[in-house]
Structures are given as structure tokens and as C-alpha cells.
Amino acid sequence: MHVRIRYMAALRDRLGDGETAHDLPADVTDSEALIAHLTRSDAAAAALAAPEIRLIRNDRIVTRPSALEEGDRLAFCPPFTGG
């Protein structure tokens, strides 16, 4: 399965800027498996597992764990701090 991933705000400083394309192994079918997969190549990605990290999937805020589908555009978000 192919997905594109972005990191927002403070996560971008730690995990990289811009959208990156990923070709996922067959057993990575949800957001939590994806985080484990990302952590294998970059230990800093383990921070994404924290429950306060939010996920935007295809321009919608989704609850985790969230199932993934081919072509998903994902954005990992630190807690929101607007207002």
C-alpha cells in the first residue's frame, strides 16, 4: 500500500518537512502499525504513538487507531494550540 505522510508544526522540526511517499509492507494496515513501521527507520517517530498526537487522513481529522487505504494522504499533528 502506498501512502503520503506529512508532519505538522513541532513534529515537522523533529521528523522532517514536506510530504514523503511510503511503500508499506502488507501487514501495515492501520495508523498504529504505520507508526511502528516508521519508528524502525527513524527512532524519533516513536513519539507519534503518544495518544495526544492527532491524525488527519485525506483532509479529515480521524480518531486513532485509524484503518489505512491505498493512496491515503496522512498528516501527523501535535496537539492543537489555536485560539
Place this chain on the structure above:
Amino acid sequence: MHVRIRYMAALRDRLGDGETAHDLPADVTDSEALIAHLTRSDAAAAALAAPEIRLIRNDRIVTRPSALEEGDRLAFCPPFTGG
């Protein structure tokens, strides 16, 4: 003891407009005795005994029963409805 009395808002419609002077018997020394005294000459004044009727004494809102003194200026008030 001499006091002056006004009735505010809806009470004015029922009990009279303008300030009136009263020469009180010696046993009328607080607001509740005054209401009983007023009721003897005008039965409608009995309505003043209701706990929601507020008293302004010498330009200060006071809690009832309130002691009275020579020369007091009193205003009986229906519940406030501002804002």
C-alpha cells in the same frame, strides 16, 4: 420619628407617586413595623411585606428588616429587572 417614603416602578402605580412625609408612632422602629403601619391606612401596602420587595434607605440598598432613624429617606422597590 419622621421619615420620607417613595415607591419605585410598579409599586408607584399601586401606592402613589412622589415622596411623602410620615410621622411614625413610637413603636415603629424598623422597616417591617413601618410596612404594618402603612398597611393600616392603605391595605395595598401589605404587598410591601413580600420578601422580594427591596428597600433603599438614604441612597443605600439595605437588607430587611432594617432599623429606621429620624429623618430617613426610604424607597420601596419591586425586584430589579435591568440588564
Place this chain on the structure above:
Amino acid sequence: MPSDIRVSAEPIDAAALMAALTGQSPDDGAVSSFVGQVRAEGDLVALELEHYPGVTEAALRELSEQAMARWSLSQALIHHRVGRMAVGETIVVVAASAPHRRAALEAVSFLIDRLKTEAPFWKRVHTAQGHYWVEARDSDTAASQYWRDQIAQEDA
């Protein structure tokens, strides 16, 4: 200008008050406000606000000072109109400026809830047929009592 109290028959410009309150204090992150305005109701032609001059201002000042102290406000404002007004006109503006939002929001609720039962204003509705006095609402008494209890608890 920490406490800004005004009772007047002049129309109130809520937008101008908002302009004067926002962006004024570098330590304040929050300005909250409440505007009460004449609602079209039944056969209302005009609303008239009567008050007790002097006592009204003192009552508003006391409420304002209570709010300033309890919520550590930088500014509190109560402007209340009296006399006759038409549907849509502003009756009252209450506002609070504070470092953080909870203080500003709660102070505004407190001020308008307490004002309703603690300041000597009376509303009269004018209709084509005559007039009637607005009756106090139990919900207003309850809202005011809520804050009274809160403060009593805190002082205890």
C-alpha cells in the same frame, strides 16, 4: 481605567467600546463581552428603563470591584442605558479584559447575572395600548444566587 461604569440615556455604541477595550493591555490575552439589546416581543413598541440615580452607579461599581478582585481583571466595563429605546437598541454592555480567557468569560457572566438582580433598574414595556412592567424571572434570581453562593464559599 480599571472600572468603567456608566449609566446614561445616551445610545450605547458597543462596537466603539469593543475598539477601546481590545489591543490596549499587552498583558491581556482575553477580552470578553456581553451586549443586551431590546428584543421584539409581543406588541412591544418601546422598552423603557427606569433606575435609581446614584444607587445604580454605586451598585454597578461594587459588582465591578468584586469581579476585578475575584478574577484579577485588568479592566471591567458596565455601560447601561436608561430611558426609552426601540427594538435592536443596546440596553447594556458588560466587558472584562484579563490575561487568560476563563477569567474574562466568567467575569462577564457574573457581572450580567448579578446586575440583573442587584442594581435598581426596572423595565417597562410600552405598547400601542399602554404599558406594563416586566416581572422578575425566577431564572434570573437563580443565576444571581449561584454567584452569591460561589463567593460565599470562597470567602468561607
Place this chain on the structure above:
Amino acid sequence: MPSDIRVSAEPIDAAALMAALTGQSPDDGAVSSFVGQVRAEGDLVALELEHYPGVTEAALRELSEQAMARWSLSQALIHHRVGRMAVGETIVVVAASAPHRRAALEAVSFLIDRLKTEAPFWKRVHTAQGHYWVEARDSDTAASQYWRDQIAQEDA
């Protein structure tokens, strides 16, 4: 214009919004508002608001619609600024117009409390030395959760 949502880098004129909201609806006796503005804090030179375009507006619209329904509002407004701003500039204006005050006051609290944790905005503080991201506050999470629980109870 029952739900008025805007996210923009243009400065927000809170007074103009207040002028547009008051005296507009003859059935409304109450207009409540909250203005969040940049507070001078530590060595802050500017505050920058980042957001997720599209998702932000949808999140604000959903909150606004929840508030409209729950409190039977006539109007709800959320204008949020993004980009870089200086001390005293307005970050956000939230306002609600309703027949009675409790609805307007509670809706404004709800909107600003939920906005803080449910809309994808991030604050960054710029100083002379660099920048740092503002951390979410536990009190904001708790305030937002309060409303979540309220709504869950009501729906149950």
C-alpha cells in the same frame, strides 16, 4: 448568515464584527463575544499561527453548527487569524447571538474552549533568539473535555 467562519492572514477588526452582530436580529436580546489577542510574554517578538487549510475551516464549521443547534443561536461567528502577529493584535473572535443571555454566554465559552483543542492551529513564538512551539495546556484539554462530556450526556 447563521454561521460565519473565516480563517485568514488579514488583521481582524473585532469592533467592526461587533457592529455587524448587534442590533441585527429583532428576536435576539443577547450578543456575547470573546476576543483572543497576542499577550506580551517573556521575550516574545511575534506570535505565528500555523494551520491546516481546509481542515481548519471544516472543524470550525462543525463546532459552530453544534453550538447553533445546542443553544438555538441565531448567529455564530468564528474569525481566526493565521500567520505572524504582534502583541495586542487579535488572534480570534468568537461571538454568538441568541434570544436570551445564557445561550449566548454558554455558546461563546463552548466555541472558544472546543476550538482550542479541536481545530488544527499551532502557535509558534518568535523571539530575538529564534522560535519555539507553544505547548498544549492541560487546562485547555480539561475545558474542552467538559463540553464533550456535556454533549455526550445530552445525547445519551
